[in-house]
């Protein structure tokens with residue numbers, strides 16, 4: 412999961428939403444979930460999808476699989492429609508997500524189980540975790556084995572990650588979309604990049620790789636995993652540099668003190684009689 416900087420909708424998406432709000436007002440006024448959904452279904456979804464995909468850099472807002480401007484990208488309501496009728500056409504409440512494995516080939520199901528993720532497993536449940544909330548996203552961590560977790564541990568967010576969105580699979584099995592496997596592979600590609608540096612990973616190399624990803628309109632799938640490990644490495648390098656700078660400063664001060672001591676004139680033996 413990656414922080415998504417929520418932006419205003421594209422002009423064509425905004426125009427479409429406002430037209431539907433006017434033309435389907437009679438449906439929205441009914442305060443009925445089915446009527447609200449009919450109003451939502453009369454949106455030009457491709458315009459909304461395009462706008463969401465742009466601000467999400469082409470990744471599912473929950474699992475970071477690649478999503479495209481096609482029917483397989485679902486426009487998900489983060490706050491479920493049934494309990495938030497007034498937010499059915501609220502762009503702020505819309506997030507582009509993958510199909511969650513609904514169309515995954517049966518041979519890809521782990522041990523024959525169809526384990527869905529993202530909106531496909533969430534359904535109309537309410538969640539706390541919010542990719543639009545930077546504080547939430549700053550807690551997201553990845554293990555080398557491909558697991559997503561929070562640090563410091565946040566039980567509420569972990570419940571959403573594990574029990575609602577199934578981002579770590581279910582019952583020890585991966586999802587039908589192979590999320591754990593894909594995150595492990597993203598970690599391995601990070602390691603391969605590091606190894607190519609021959610044990611001399613420089614700050615410039617890491618910053619360059621981060622920039623190369625973050626400057627793209629469309630991120631590679633699971634970019635959040637690689638960015639997480641790159642940024643962690645950058646923090647480690649910074650700490651190492653700070654420790655070295657501190658050590659050099661102490662050594663310099665010690666040398667300076669010794670130099671001053673060496674230059675000091677010994678005190679004169681005043682008050683001592685010399686055979687007067």
Ligand SMILES: [Zn+2]
Pocket residue numbers: 471472473474475476508509510511528529530
């Ligand atoms: Zn997804």
